[in-house]
Structures are given as structure tokens and as C-alpha cells.
Amino acid sequence: MARISRSKLAEQTWNALKQAFPDSACSLDFDLPERLAIRGILSAQCTDKRVNLTSKELFEKYPDANSLADASDEEIAAIIKPCGLTASKTASVKDFANRLAGEWGGKIPNDIDELMKVRGIGRKIANLIVGEIYGTPAVVVDTHCKRVMKRIGITDSEDPAKVEKDIMKVFDEDKWIAIGHLSVDLGRAYCKAQSPDCGSCPLSGFCGRKI
Numbered sequence: 001m002a003r004i005s006r007s008k009l010a011e012q013t014w015n016a017l018k019q020a021f022p023d024s025a026c027s028l029d030f031d032l033p034e035r036l037a038i039r040g041i042l043s044a045q046c047t048d049k050r051v052n053l054t055s056k057e058l059f060e061k062y063p064d065a066n067s068l069a070d071a072s073d074e075e076i077a078a079i080i081k082p083c084g085l086t087a088s089k090t091a092s093v094k095d096f097a098n099r100l101a102g103e104w105g106g107k108i109p110n111d112i113d114e115l116m117k118v119r120g121i122g123r124k125i126a127n128l129i130v131g132e133i134y135g136t137p138a139v140v141v142d143t144h145c146k147r148v149m150k151r152i153g154i155t156d157s158e159d160p161a162k163v164e165k166d167i168m169k170v171f172d173e174d175k176w177i178a179i180g181h182l183s184v185d186l187g188r189a190y191c192k193a194q195s196p197d198c199g200s201c202p203l204s205g206f207c208g209r210k211i
């Protein structure tokens, strides 16, 4: 079979994923913007299901940035422990809450560089925050996205920054937010880390299968 261009591959990938997962969306609960941002912080190396459960308890006790900023590290750590990486996530939640209650004047910045000043917030979470809260075009490259994009042949890299750039080159800007969610759906349903189900996968007709 002749090799197809990455642009063509992206077009086919988009069409197949949209058809397979028409209701694709972020799987973190989104009630208030600051809560979504904090769930993003808690999601590092943790399932979205666990984050949604744990954050429910956190927000019952500390419903907004002011109350979180006033809470002690120990109080926050005791609640978010099930999400793992407790010390670094506690520091990150506190730093985020302090900035939101203080220098940001209650409004989350629609600015990736400003968000990345928060302890523990990297490009992935900053992209998630601006994308989900403001609809700012941004690609969230998580472990699923990184894996499936390399297997399909959209990128040759496993470096999230390079994967993000490769995706941005071949998908139109208005698809950047959705392609992150669709990659997660694909990774969970078919393109699993250990045993990809290529036989049933909706991308099997054109995927590069770089496994």
C-alpha cells in the first residue's frame, strides 16, 4: 500500500474518530472553571474517575479558591491522597488557589505561560485549562494521545512537546481541543497500551500500526 501523507492521515483519523466517538468530551467533571483547573492538577498519573470522586470531597469542604487558599497543606493532602503524588499536588493546588484568590483577582488567566508559573502545572494541564474553560485552541497531549498518534503515524516522537507540534501541523486549529479527547477515547477503547485491538479498531484501514 502506498504511503499516505500525514495530512491525509490526519483527515482520515479525524473522520473515523468523529464517527466512532460522536459524544467525545473531557471526562473530568466541569461545574466551575476553578474546579476543572484543580481537577486537571489532580489528574497527573491518576484516572479521571478517581479525580472526579476525590475532588467531590475536596469541594464539599473547600468550595472556592478563597477557602482552599486558607486551608492548611495537611488538610488538603489528607483529602487528595487517593490521587497520588500528594505532596506535589498539594503544593500545586495551594499555589493555584493562592494566585486565583490573590494576583489573578478571581479570574483564571487565558494564558498558557501564566498558568505554567503555578507550581506543578505543565504545558498539558495549561492547555487543558485554556481549552476547556475558554475554548482557546490547544492540544492536550496525555499518555493516550502520545501513544495513539505515534502508532497511527501522525508523529514519530514520544516527546509531548514534539507530538503537540506535529498534531498542530496537520489538524486545523478548530480540531485541536477535540482531537485530544478523541485520542483518549481511542486509547481506552481500542488502542490500549498493552494489547491494541487493531482487528476491531475503526482506524485499521489506514493506521500505520507503528507498535
Ligand code: SF4
Pocket: 148, 151, 152, 190, 191, 192, 196, 197, 198, 199, 201, 202, 203, 204, 207, 208, 209, 210, 211
Ligand atoms: S489500528 Fe491498532 S495501532 Fe492503529 S489506532 Fe487502531 S488499535 Fe491502534
